[in-house]
Amino acid sequence: MITFTIDGYEVQAEAGQNVLEVALDKGFDIPHLCYHEALKPYGACRLCVAEVTSGKRTRLTTSCNYPVIEGISVQTSTEKVIRARKMVIELLLARCPDAPIVKDLAREYSVGRPRFTADNDDCILCGLCERVCREVVGPDAITFLGRGSSRKVGPPLEINPKTCIACGACVYICPTDCIKLKENEKERTIVRWGRTLPMKTCVVCGRSFAPWFQLEYFRKITEGIPKDFWDKCLDCR
Amino acid sequence: MDSQAIDQILQKYDYGHSSIIAILQDLQEKENYLPEKDLDYVSERLSMPLTRIYRIATFYNAFSLTPRGKYLVNVCLGTACHVRGAARVLDRIKMYLGIDVGEMTKDKLFSLETVNCLGSCALGPIVVIGNEYHGQMTPAKVESTIKKYRKRSSRKKDEKD
Amino acid sequence: MRRINNPQELEKIREEILTRRDPNKPCITICSGTGCHAYGCEKVAEAFRAEIRKRGLEESMDIRTTGCHGFCERGPVVVINPEKIFYQRVTPEDAGEIISETLLKNSTIDRLLYTHPQTGEKIVREDDVPFYQGQMRVIFGNNGKIDPTKIEDYIAIGGYSALAKVLTEFSPEEVIDTIKRSALRGRGGGGFPAGVKWESCRNARGDKHYVICNADEGDPGAYMDRSLLEGNPHSVLEGMIIGAYAIGSDEGYIYVRNEYPLAVRNVGIAIDQLRDCGLLGENILGTGLDFEIKVNRGGGAFVCGESTALMASLEGQAGEPRAKHIHTVESGLWDKPTNLNNVETWANVPLIISRGVKWYTSIGTETSKGTKIFSLVGKVNNTGLVEVPMGITIREIVHDIGGGIPGNGELKAVQTGGPSGGCIPESLIDIPVDFDKLTEVGSMMGSGGMIVMDDRTCMVDIAKYFLNFLKDESCGKCTTCRDGTRRMYEIVDGITRGEGRAGDIELLEELSWVVSEASLCALGQTAPNPVLSTIRYFRDEYEAHIKDKRCPAGVCKALITYLIDQEKCTACGRCKRVCPSEAITGEKKVPHKIDPEKCIRCGACIAECKFDAIEVV
């Protein structure tokens, strides 16, 4: 057990945890956009900054990738923290002026109209989609492309990722809601990635229930499950 | 490139995933860019996700996913060259070739790229065409310098004919 | 060369090489560094070889191609030994004359000598050239003495004796103690004490330790690492082998910039030679030390100079930095303890061992010992690489060694530290150059770029230049660094285009604070320095752009006009011929005029006018 303080309160955590997850668990409010408990911390959005004192040194640092260390003290809302956070929000708002999650943050932190030219982008490059696809689902269909101010996220050739199974995990996790899924009886499309897959119908009830390619993928990576398991829809299994 | 030639490169690096940057460098040296089907092949042979390959190919400046012209015109925009007027030289080259940075001329003779320092700062502004360095460039010297390559290339063509 | 089985054999071989060589035998030394290559030194060398063959003089004179001598601007550089006669801008056609006159008749050729810019005096010996006079070339000087592709040359000047000494007389702890006492600080940027780093790495637990040489040299305008690796690769390799012994490592890497093909080649040759003669590989010099070195080429990304990004790149990933809450000396390459040092840092190591801590610490200032190689470039008469003792003033470097500012320009500022550094104004050029002083004035040592700027350099444009560089070279992960530097660029770009508004400077300062405080790695954390230092020292220049819509240095295109002085113009017509947009009109014998509507401010005409008649207002 590791003991340290957050805003003066003593808290305990397991070695290997990060400051953000402990803080959230204990009910402290630290805004964060690129962290998800199921994924490895990445430290991209810089919103989760806090002031951490370790030994004699105090500095601003992101809490999602700061390991818990015995005796440190974490301040979640000092003047410096708020100042940095507000600018991060202003930068994100200028980038994605229509993203509800960013607009909400701006309201909460009284960030007015950004002083920078609006970009009309819809992606904050948090990388959650990219990580969930690789770390949790597994097809590793999308990635970051380019670097610096022209960094993007997307499929290798920017369109139609060959390994995408159209599972929708990225759709679900995207904080700005900019990855859309369209579906009908025949096919499912992940609009942002330009990936359309035909649907399969359940061998029992005949309803279309999941992309064909997705079921093949699961069939391949799962062992010990009867092969026809993947031919039935959730209700009929 | 044929798969045998690619396999040779892969063998040289023992099919090691950590050597992917070097593998792509060798591939590009041969092809002068990274063709899509070659990358597919590399991905398959190394069992390496395409995402990783493209991540790398788009992260590092050295790589190009589109074909480049016969002569790569590389303008140094390092600090030393900048204070000696490299930007004006670049402007002039763009105007003369009628292309922007990252593009290729219609006749496929020239591609224009920029680089941050070639380590020949004392001779700045530097423009490298093909493998030849041209030091102390000025906007006024641009045309005559590039014309030489145009001539050289048409001469070579004549010889072939 | 044959295998060297123990330190005694190394000494024997050295003696053999030296007895075979006559120090008084004339030797034509031709610089073959990248700078001189650009000027065609290869052809010069060929011409000398052909000439010697033709006259059958192979026995009476030697010829040697070496690494960079530092004075690249004057290339191709040829030095005739043993007298050290210094010839500059040598062409293949000069080869015959140099052999007949200088080597056979002992007379010098005036035309090829360096002319003192102030006195007009012709200078004969290399050491007397003002560019070299103020220098202390303990590390870089050997470049001119050896052929980098011949290990015999390096051994002849005492090479690998430091390694032999360490392996026979020192315990690893004693090596670390020596480096700690020498107070050697990292030459790659941060100035971290090398001995302390080595010690932490040695003490870090792990079944494997790595040592790495950082030859990524990303600072645009600096090229000393390239010239060292190219011109004297063995000095760097010797340092690394000593470091490997001290740290307890059996595997090393050199990460070289992709743009340095000659360095890659020469260091590759050097490594092969070392393997052949048993100075690398298993059981080095029969002492039981095992060590291998591999060379990796970078892919053209500045951020890969950062330690964690460099290691990611070595592992075959995109060069994205990671948080360093756990240091790389404990968990670096492949999560093993890793010690990373810069090229020049490694090259200092053999010197410290051979000449001793006492000698080494007698050079430099209280907090910065030894020498530093700077790349003195930009608006200065003598450009090239200069090695100076720490503590020398910027004034001495720019005016004495650099020979001042060309034309009738005035020194305005000196930029050090590259994109992480800042601009030091003329008023501060008497500060001693060391790690701490440069940081104190808002810049930093960095890897050693020293870019001289004159009154024709616009400081707002310089800030814009670095921001443009950083926004492209940022890895793009952090909101603050990726979007922060881009927004700063947009603001500064607006200022240079005449769209600056009141409050811009304050907004830049506000952004700067966040970018430096809230970014993940040192690239973002130091990115605002070029802006902050120019605001700090040249605020009036920013204000002239913002308030008066004027660029005092005459650089920012949107704010300047080209004019022909009707008094000075001789109607020679040269400008008209080079103007790409037909903006210049004028008949014969009538002073020419520029149409400001058509002029695209390309600057071609001004460079062409021999009568100084074109001005920028």
Ligand SMILES: Cc1cc2nc3c(=O)[nH]c(=O)nc-3n(C[C@H](O)[C@H](O)[C@H](O)COP(=O)(O)O)c2cc1C
């Ligand atoms: C963005 C960035 C670029 C860097 N580039 C270089 C470089 O090109 N060469 C270098 O030696 N160090 C560079 N560094 C510093 C290295 O991270 C590291 O501190 C250094 O190589 C350590 O060696 P030293 O202690 O011998 O200086 C860079 C740092 C940053 C943050």
Ligand code: SF4
């Ligand atoms: S929908 Fe495609 S890209 Fe998104 S997580 Fe699933 S497999 Fe990956």
Ligand code: SF4
């Ligand atoms: S698409 Fe969504 S999840 Fe993916 S990086 Fe952009 S904002 Fe994040």
Ligand code: SF4
């Ligand atoms: S500070 Fe910049 S370069 Fe460093 S990790 Fe963040 S975005 Fe990348």
Ligand code: SF4
């Ligand atoms: S600056 Fe360029 S465009 Fe303008 S007059 Fe001179 S040569 Fe012509």
Ligand code: SF4
């Ligand atoms: S080059 Fe100078 S002198 Fe000649 S026409 Fe132009 S302005 Fe006049």
Ligand code: FES
């Ligand atoms: S949540 Fe920590 S940086 Fe995004």
Ligand code: FES
């Ligand atoms: S700045 Fe152009 S070669 Fe270095």
Ligand code: FES
């Ligand atoms: S390359 Fe010849 S002096 Fe530098």
